[in-house]
Amino acid sequence: MNNLDAAFFALSDPTRRAILARLARGEATVMDLAEPFEMSQPAVSRHLKVLEGAGLITRRVDGAKRPCRLDKKGIKAIEQWLAVMHKALARNYDRLDNVLADLQRATSKGELP
Amino acid sequence: MSKMALTTEGDRYVIVTRRFAASPELVYRAHTEPALIQKWLLGPDGWTMPVCINEARPGGRIRYEWKDGKGGGFHLTGEYVELVPFSKIVHVERMHLPDPTPDNHVETRFDSDGHGTLMTMRMTLPDAQTRAAMLSTGMEHGMEASYVRLERMF
Numbered sequence: 536m537n538n539l540d541a542a543f544f545a546l547s548d549p550t551r552r553a554i555l556a557r558l559a560r561g562e563a564t565v566m567d568l569a570e571p572f573e574m575s576q577p578a579v580s581r582h583l584k585v586l587e588g589a590g591l592i593t594r595r596v597d598g599a600k601r602p603c604r605l606d607k608k609g610i611k612a613i614e615q616w617l618a619v620m621h622k623a624l625a626r627n628y629d630r631l632d633n634v635l636a637d638l639q640r641a642t643s644k645g646e647l648p
Numbered sequence: 649m650s651k652m653a654l655t656t657e658g659d660r661y662v663i664v665t666r667r668f669a670a671s672p673e674l675v676y677r678a679h680t681e682p683a684l685i686q687k688w689l690l691g692p693d694g695w696t697m698p699v700c701i702n703e704a705r706p707g708g709r710i711r712y713e714w715k716d717g718k719g720g721g722f723h724l725t726g727e728y729v730e731l732v733p734f735s736k737i738v739h740v741e742r743m744h745l746p747d748p749t750p751d752n753h754v755e756t757r758f759d760s761d762g763h764g765t766l767m768t769m770r771m772t773l774p775d776a777q778t779r780a781a782m783l784s785t786g787m788e789h790g791m792e793a794s795y796v797r798l799e800r801m802f
């Protein structure tokens with residue numbers, strides 16, 4: 536759960552979300568990322584550190600470069616959390632069906648619901 | 649009864665639709681009367697809503713506090729903008745986790761649909777990023793994949 540907290544903290548920043556959106560299209564280096572975001576490489580590196588700490592990206596060593604890619608496990612944890620949220624919303628409406636059925640019964644019996 | 653559908657529109661909207669086997673009047677009441685709201689707006693099983701303030705008039709306050717029964721919980725606050733009994737509710741809401749999330753502008757319509765009601769809830773988020781954060785991780789493809797999976801689950 537701690538990792539999920541870290542993941543949502545990491546996602547609270549628009550630049551980090553944009554970096555993730557870019558990485559969804561494939562691996563990228565700090566240099567690749569610095570250019571479109573008009574940011575210095577140290578600034579990009581700081582964001583990558585947060586994303587890596589949250590388990591949302593991994594980095595490998597390729598000579599002097601350290602290309603980043605999405606970490607499927609971290610992404611999956613968030614998707615599972617979203618599935619739980621979606622299920623909770625759907626569960627609400629299933630419960631509402633029962634509340635409405637009770638109200639309807641009470642109304643048709645002429646009781647004050 | 650009928651499946652809930654959750655879709656996105658443009659880059660700031662989220663639309664939830666659901667059919668109910670009751671009149672728009674009853675569905676509207678279930679969305680505005682605290683004693684009724686506390687019976688269903690609970691999220692996962694095991695959660696309760698010990699505090700439910702719902703002043704159903706323009707400018708009226710909304711405050712829902714949820715508890716998970718294990719010491720955890722969070723709350724939501726909001727304000728009503730417009731109410732048209734029994735067909736439309738417009739309100740603004742935000743969750744406190746504990747920091748407030750950006751305002752979510754929600755328009756909920758209740759339309760007669762045969763013997764029941766079609767509810768259409770249209771949420772407008774301040775910008776595309778906020779919506780992305782609310783729904784998912786901000787990744788076009790990841791989000792698609794999530795919802796395809798969810799479609800299969802429900």
